[in-house]
Amino acid sequence: MAGPAGVGAALCSERFGSQAARGCSAAADGSLRWETWGRRWWGGAGAAPGPAAPPLPRLLTVFLPQGFPDSVSPDYLPYQLWDSVQAFASSLSGSLATHAVLLGIGVGNADASVSAATATWLLKDSTGMLGRIVFAWWKGSKLDCNAKQWRLFADILNDIAMFLEIMAPILPICFTVTICISNLAKCLVSVAGGATRAALTMHQARRNNMADVSAKDGSQETLVNLAGLLVSLLMLPLVSDCPSFSLGCFFLLTALHVYANYRAVRALVIETLNEGRLWLVLKHFLQRGEVLDPTSANQMEPLWTGFWPSLSLSLGVPLHRLVSSVAELQQLAEGHREPYLLRWDQSQNPNKESWVIVKETHRVLDKLFPAFLKGLQDAGWETEKHQLEVDEWRATWLLSPEKKVL
Known part of the structure; x- marks a missing residue:
């Protein structure tokens, strides 16, 4: 500065990420005075000294990527809201399925054999592990190309797996086979869901902040699962003695789960071409x-996978x-x-x-x-990259090295 500024004169302005700007001026005692020139509803960390920000905006910063909304794609918020709804419904359905599997294995039954239950559990897990390896080899290269379709497929397959788990105790003769098939489906879900989640995180991260977006997505999911756990503790005692009521609740939650998943993937606007x-x-x-x-x-x-031309x-x-x-x-x-x-x-x-x-x-x-x-x-399409499925074969012409078979 060339000299002392007058009292009340604006000295500079600053902003933290996408928050509203604040101005700095000189106070009568020579200190700096800060004045917010507007406020956004999401607030954020790093606010100026002065009155504390409202608790809700500060809480949101725990679950949103730094710099939100400018640091993520425009479709981030609607996708995450519907994704939270589907995760909550899936958490409640999973509680019902787990309850059914534990009953089928013999938890609470004095005549049940611990060795038989252990063998059933190990067989279930080994079937899923083998299925995970085979599916990753078979479809791994296709998951990036059609992330939305495989994401929806994974969640619907997860509902089918949980339905098998709920039905397993009703057919005790086929119990082991049923839960093995169910766990196999769940392992396919873990591969498809994890891979497509990574692809969608790459799409949503706009400031080389994939780790932050992924970490905050995990925080959101943890919070939703915690809420689902608390609701499950209240729900299970009400439905445990009435299988038909339990099945009705499962179908209702499954319908909500499928609908929320559809709305979530439909909200995505991916700018690369598949x-x-x-x-x-x-x-x-x-x-x-x-x-x-x-x-x-x-x-x-x-x-829906398989329904495009x-x-x-x-x-x-x-x-x-x-x-x-x-x-x-x-x-x-x-x-x-x-x-x-x-x-x-x-x-x-x-x-x-x-x-x-x-x-x-x-x-x-x-x-x-x-x-x-x-x-x-x-x-507005990104033309420097694509999501077309391209194999690794290339050919170079000896007389024209620049020509390749793509």
């Missing part, structure tokens, strides 16, 4: 000459799947400078004019792709 969103955007562009924005495309995207698209395939002779290879690469080879699969789509179709496709792409790419960028 196969389903690319199909919608490209179809709209070819029909109307304009690119759908991410919000519209995400609202139209099917959420059956387009057989393979990226990064081995060369022998494209050509079987030198003549075919020359014909396929002739006259094209793109860093990929495009081939119509004649085994699935028999067509004598396949080479003509490929050449015409290249011609159309050369004409339309620049406008399509610019439309994607203008509409």
Whole structure:
């Protein structure tokens, strides 16, 4: 400063993250005086000296990422609210299922064998472990590409698993097989749910704050599960002596769970293209000459696995799947400078004019792709990365090292 400031003169302003700005001015005694120029409802840590912030905003900072809402995607809050609802419903359903499994194993039954119960439990766990390994190998690479669909699939499968656990004591002859199948389903849920949660956290974190977003998501889930535990302590004594009432409560909670999950994944607006969103955007562009924005495309995207258009698209395939002779290879690469080879699969789509179709496709792409790419960028899509399922096969041409098969 050049010299002493006058009393009441504004000296500077500052803000903490996305909170309202506050101004600093000189007081009569020479101290600094702080004045808030507006307040946001979520408050936050790091507030200026002075009156304490309301307890509710300070409590929210325990469960929200630092810098909220600017540090996360715009769909963070609606997704997390519905995710909390589904977690609460799932916690209550899980209590009913656990109660049923413990009854089936023999807890409270003086005639039950500890060795038999232990063997059943170990068999149940080992079945789930093997299933987890096989499922991760089989579908692991697909979970990122369709995170919303697999997330919804995982939660519905979890409901099916809990239903089997509730029904297991009713069929004591098939009890062991039933809970083994149930635990197998739950292990698939843990793989799909954990992997898709990581993918969605990556989408929501906007300041390289994946760890913070993930940690606060865990805090939210812990709080919800704690509330579910307290409600379960009140609910179980009421339903334990009435299996039909217990089953009715389970179906009601399951309906809430499925609905909340649907609303949660529908609230997500992912700005990267996967196969389903690319199909919608490209179809709209070819029909109307304009690119759908991410919000519209995400609202139209099917959420049930297997219900999007059956387009057989393979990226990064081995060369022998494209050509079987030198003549075919020359014909396929002739006259094209793109860093990929495009081939119509004649085994699935028999067509004598396949080479003509490929050449015409290249011609159309050369004409339309620049406008399509610019439309994607203008509409808000991320074009530097994608969520298409691409295999690891690549080929380098000795005479043209820059050309690769993608």
